[in-house]
Amino acid sequence: MAVSTQQQLLPEIDEFVTRMPKVELHLHLEGAIRPSTLLALAERNDVDLPARDEAGVAQLFNYHNFHEFLTIFMVLARSLTTGRDFEQVAYELGEDLAKQRVRYAEVMISPVQYHRRALDLDEVVQGAASGFARATREYGVRFGLVFDYGRQFGVELAWQLLEHAIRNMPYGVVGWSIGGDEINHPPEPFAGVFAAARRAGLQVMAHAGEVVGPASVWGAIDALGVRRVGHGIRSIDDPELITALRMRNIVLDVCPTSNVRTGAVSGLDAHPLRRLFDAGVPLTINTDDPVFFNTTLCNEYRMATRLFGFTADDLTRIALTGAHAAFLPETDSLALAHELEEEIAGLRAELGI
Template structure:
């Protein structure tokens, strides 16, 4: 049984499969650290965080022009469509390219052109949210925000913040996020992954987060949990990612069952699927086994999406057509829908 899905947290660079990376390297005459596709596939097998950084750098170094950026959007849309995705929000990291001298206009044009191409080729609706990097100079963040605002009418809907949470406080980025919000972009920072609930509270209070990417450690603070629920703040949970980056040592220790039981609205996502050896089917099977209700996940996606009311209405119609018009389990609490879908039918 296939059910509709929404994905709100996927890094497009981290979604590039080895075959595409190999082809782009050849197109752009980039020397890879391996000679064959099989060796590249082996290189993608994740071992530790430093290895992840190596793979990430190799991946971003093969992307050069608008056609490359458009391609990565369309290719992930095709993959997402195969798992029943109706809508996704993709993340990309402009700072990676600015420091290589790539023109911001070509960068944003390529990614946003991918939105239209993805809709035409797959039927999947896409929006984009560029990420700032906590480690980079604030001048680069200011440039990213300025370029993002120019493209807000072409599908740029939010601004993210990535990188190690302990590297720099959220307050460093308060002004650029204020500028983004004042110009129509929502706030969707990473937090509560490798730092505790205080990191989640920081981005909610300082950056006025509409959603929190990851946010899993919010469960450690009952008052914060209540506030998240009261304010309809959606958490974008990425189960396999948390294991691959060693944020969670073992699946049995993952707080996903507690998050579901708490009633927090949450979505299930892949984060960097190609680099972490996962896909949306795997992530949903894990979520269902943890007690999630597929419709509740979809409803949280509608609540958290940044495309606006028209897209929200279309997504609600998709949900009603699949599950029927009626109540949904709060925050992802397991119901008969989960039993009907079954852990083996998440695709």
């Protein structure tokens, strides 16, 4: 059923989207690397990429399905080799987010990619942390790091990599997640790993309901005890699940353009973003892999307004949901929400919306 309606974006709404302070909670570092940087890193680290210029990199991003996307994602991640590399891409991401008025972002890294190449995960995390710290000093954007484990690599390795995540909590690791092959690897076997992550003080989330139905989301919230679900769009198929998400205040981190590009939905007209929001499910809007999917957070917000009729009130609610759902200490989360609320109110008064 088509749910989107093409609307003209009013100038004052466009400016509001551009200038409003935002939070991004579903963002992969490896999918946010500038193509020019990707090529430079590959040359510096003597990595053979299936592309020789930025146009070639762009061509790689023409995915036909989710598994093809995962394959390209892993190929390009090979360009990241040293702590210096991670520092550079983290800092550049901070620059890009600051231009979009993002005040806080949670950024996932895929530890299996580096463990399998025998990289030092401490160096990986601490390199990224250094780049983020520089971006915080220069631009005021704050960051949390999340280990996003590829579930297809099994439970045993997850235990090993969880130890690295816990050890690097002093360097900004705030969360643990599973992503990867949702079709062949349900969440339930990872229940013990997630329980251990929570005991150690990490917050937990999971990719679920992206390419698999509601059972995947039920497993994530019941077996894994997550506070947030990455994507979660298949929840719309189960009214009981919608009620559970609303009543338990479990947030869906929705990535509309990503869902189209990976084939999780056939097109934006089939995307359940508006229906999920109208059903009272708490959600945020995110980019997932902004360079891979040729989008920005501002563009995702604009699309929500232009195609799904989101108002300034709706976008404000989404931004504040992000602040409250962030993997921050409660006092910091409340302070972030208050900061956003005050600035948005002033901006709306200035623009008359």
